Amino acid sequence: MLNPVFIIIGINLFVFIAANISKPLVYDLGLWAPLELTMQQPWGILTSMFTHTGFTHFLFNMLTLYFFGSYLLKLTGWKQFLIIYLGGGLLGSIFYVLLSTLISPDFPGLAIGASGAIFALGGTLAFLMPKMKVFIMFIPIPVPLWIAVIGGGLILSFLPGVAWEAHLGGLLFGLAAGLIIRRQKKQTYYY
Secondary structure: OOOHHHHHHHHHHHHHHHHHHOOHHHHHHOEEEOHHHHOOOOOHHHHHHHOOOOHHHHHHHHHHHHHHHHHHHHHHOHHHHHHHHHHHHHHHHHHHHHHHHHHOOOOOEEEOOOHHHHHHHHHHHHHHOOOOEEOOOOOOOOEEHHHHHHHHHHHHHOOOOOOHHHHHHHHHHHHHHHHHHHHHHOOOOOO
16 A cells, blocks of 8 residues: 555645646645635635645645654554644634634635644644654754644744634644544553
């Protein structure tokens, strides 16, 4: 069986190349808010999570997808992994549209990127293995995974142009998935 992490990275790479060759593609695949704009291109709720244009955005999302995704795939199997990834991305998109509509109904916005789906993976791992130590960039000591995921989410939320709403939706989906998985398996994962 093909590894779903590599398949998702491959899809993102294909769309990244296509979107950088044809810039208007970003507007066709991205997620528009507020809600009335979303209704004109509803497929953006799904396609936006596979769309990147900036190399740094693409690189960091794919590296995080590789590390979080590979680890979570071993814990859950491919079916649960795909449910968490796609479900977190979709809920992230829904949060982006709804919160953008509430907060700035008169200002159109376009969101792209896999961050909501990746935060779902991180949220699930943080719930299942909160004490696992990880290294994050520019911090020379390992920190517990839950601090890296939640702290990273907070820090990223203050950067301009970041769809924090999608991060929040994905993270909440991931935390809920982690709770359900832990209850199903009736065990605590160790680090």
